[in-house]
Amino acid sequence: MNILSYFAQLFTLQNLMWLCIGATIGVVLGALPGMSADTGIGIFLPLTFSLPPTTALICLGAIYVTGSYGGNITAVLVNTPGTSDSLFMTLDGYPMTLKGEGLKAIGVTTISAFAGGMVGCLALLFIAPQLAKLAFYFGAWELFLTVMMGIIIIISLVKERALKGLMSATLGFLCSLVGLDGLTGFSRFNFGIMAIYDELPLLPVVLGMFAFSQVFVLIAENRKSIVIGEESMKGSVWLSPKELKNILFETLRGSVIGTLIGIVPAAGTTVAAGMSYNLARSSDKDPESFGKGNPKGLASVSAANNGVVGGSLVPLLTLGIPGNGTSALFMAALLIHGLAPGTQLFTTNAKYVYGLIFGLILANVFILLFGLYGARFYAKITKVPSSVLIPVITALCVLGAFSFRYLAFDMLLVLIFGVIGYFMDRLGIPLAPFVLAFVLGKSAEIDLRRALILMQGDVASVVLTPLSILLIIIDVALLIWPFWDNIKALFKKKEVKA
Amino acid sequence: MYELCRLHETITQSYTYYPCVLKKRGDLALKKEKGFNYNLLSCIFMYVMSGAFLISSFTIEDRASRTFPQVICALCIFLTTLFLIQIIRGKYTNTDINLSGTGRAIMMAGIILLYILGINFTGYYIASFIFLPAAMLVLGQRNWKVIVGVDVGVVLFIYLFFGMLLSMQMPEGILF
Incomplete structure (x- = not known):
């Protein structure tokens, strides 16, 4: 059977029906605060036991793809990232909505998420086994350097408010250290609270920082609705050729970055989106416009976010290494249906795995349908009076925080971080560095300590490998790039003085 | 600029977006807040947090x-001290700060706290059924049709979607 025949087997009534169900559930769960693709796959996994393997994988794949996208809608329109992965969408997406370009923002995030997803899936289809070999070379030190890319992004994010941003980042770092030490198993900084004995949970913190703080800002500003003015949702979700051309490069670059980072186990969406955003901002002629509603910024992160989906399945399907939490659930799905990841999957069980890959491609088409045709419906959310929207967001966020670990304490935690986020926002302290450092802090510490243990005093054997040197060069370049103009200006001044 | 935009909105109470006039209007408002530099609040908060983590690390x-957390604590204290020095030197003023309407926000935080505590007693559905109309009324919604419709609609949606379709465990109270 050739690849096209695998594509043809997808078009049965049963497969298409479960694809639609998976795609719809994915978008809805992705958009709801606290829910995510993980939740959807976790819930639907038992339901797919009785289905044929191809149909089951198509349904779960559709949830994964559209679940990654669903969070973009609420992040862009109401500054409430449905999932922690979507937090980067708020940087430029929400300011676009505030400028009255909510529809355009949905168009940008939809097109670029579609492109990112397609690049990831095509990589999975054509170059999966070759790319998967890369994952073998990533040890603790290389993973530390990859996580450092995400940390370095913080510096470029807060270029204008460097000191306040770095303070915010260090606070995020400290909060990430709460709970069990990943290497020794010793619980640290729990301050006698049993609910945070193992960790300070990610989702309640992110929901508090972004969604709840925004709720308080809306109340403090006494706004009638999110959008400002009657004609604020002007324009169209369909982008003009000029607008498409404007975001084309950032979208393609974000897609490739997302796919490549997705392949690296544990690197995650945050690193991919952050790296893509940083590159887009640093290489743009007008970097100051980033964070204030620049479509290029939104396109770069949306593409990277969905590029990770295809990328994370590469090491899973070929080596049996899940790239992130969601792909770990996928591995469970494969094993339940008697499919062992590895080379055999692409030979004897090819019809299942290619069915999954083509299912992912079709699910990406659903992103376009949901995004472009549903945009006017979603945009109405921003016109809902604050007096209605705030209580509804609050009730959903409280439930989302609870559902993360089924602990009542997490509902209180979301409020605490909401209040902290509100005061940080009002005192001019940027929130994004806090959240980035919080998400990446624990991995950075564990990878560094693990690398130091592995070095056993012989630093050169670990640090002076070609991959390590390449990653160090990328890290240094990322660090210097945002300040390149300042450095050049400094050298010019010295020359003039001389 | 984004913060200034928000500041501008509160000053003018206008819902239009005019970035070009932000500076002038912002300056007018800031004259009122000349006394206490609110950036000091950030310093106090950061010192308390990093101090608590540092003491706990021992x-x-x-x-x-403990080494890595202590390095981060030291960095945090160093950056906060740098910030404090810059505040004293007058580099950071109240320009980036807008605390207007904080009273309203704190009042809402109090209502949400009662809601969360209420969930622990009555369970999620009943607490939400009471919280939604109460919060809508506090926030200025006076249309009873909207209040009742949203209240019943949201609770019903949560019950059907999360409770029935997804069989999700809901927060339960002591009483129910």
């Missing part, structure tokens, strides 16, 4: 486990 027996 209780960790394993050296490797």
Whole structure:
């Protein structure tokens, strides 16, 4: 059977029906605060036991793809990232909505998420086994350097408010250290609270920082609705050729970055989106416009976010290494249906795995349908009076925080971080560095300590490998790039003085 | 600019977006807040947090486990001290700060706290059924049709979608 025949087997009534169900559930769960693709796959996994393997994988794949996208809608329109992965969408997406370009923002995030997803899936289809070999070379030190890319992004994010941003980042770092030490198993900084004995949970913190703080800002500003003015949702979700051309490069670059980072186990969406955003901002002629509603910024992160989906399945399907939490659930799905990841999957069980890959491609088409045709419906959310929207967001966020670990304490935690986020926002302290450092802090510490243990005093054997040197060069370049103009200006001044 | 935009909105109470006039209007408002530099609040908060983490780190027996957090604590204290020095030198004023309407926000935080505590007693559905109309009324919604419709609609949606379709465990109270 050739690849096209695998594509043809997808078009049965049963497969298409479960694809639609998976795609719809994915978008809805992705958009709801606290829910995510993980939740959807976790819930639907038992339901797919009785289905044929191809149909089951198509349904779960559709949830994964559209679940990654669903969070973009609420992040862009109401500054409430449905999932922690979507937090980067708020940087430029929400300011676009505030400028009255909510529809355009949905168009940008939809097109670029579609492109990112397609690049990831095509990589999975054509170059999966070759790319998967890369994952073998990533040890603790290389993973530390990859996580450092995400940390370095913080510096470029807060270029204008460097000191306040770095303070915010260090606070995020400290909060990430709460709970069990990943290497020794010793619980640290729990301050006698049993609910945070193992960790300070990610989702309640992110929901508090972004969604709840925004709720308080809306109340403090006494706004009638999110959008400002009657004609604020002007324009169209369909982008003009000029607008498409404007975001084309950032979208393609974000897609490739997302796919490549997705392949690296544990690197995650945050690193991919952050790296893509940083590159887009640093290489743009007008970097100051980033964070204030620049479509290029939104396109770069949306593409990277969905590029990770295809990328994370590469090491899973070929080596049996899940790239992130969601792909770990996928591995469970494969094993339940008697499919062992590895080379055999692409030979004897090819019809299942290619069915999954083509299912992912079709699910990406659903992103376009949901995004472009549903945009006017979603945009109405921003016109809902604050007096209605705030209580509804609050009730959903409280439930989302609870559902993360089924602990009542997490509902209180979301409020605490909401209040902290509100005061940080009002005192001019940027929130994004806090959240980035919080998400990446624990991995950075564990990878560094693990690398130091592995070095056993012989630093050169670990640090002076070609991959390590390449990653160090990328890290240094990322660090210097945002300040390149300042450095050049400094050298010019010295020359003039001389 | 984004913060200034928000500041501008509160000053003018206008819902239009005019970035070009932000500076002038912002300056007018800031004259009122000349006394206390609110950036000091950030310093106090950061010192308290990093101090608490630093003190707690000394209780960790394993050296490797406490070194990294202590480095971060030291960095945090260093950056906050740098910030404090810059505040004293007058580099950071109340320009980036807008605390207007904080009273309203704190009042809402209090209502949400009661809601969360209420969930622990009555369970999620009943607490939400009471919280939604109460919050809508506090926030100025006076249309009873909207209040009742949203209240019933949201609770019903949560019950059907999360409770029935997804069989999700809902927060339960002591009483129900």
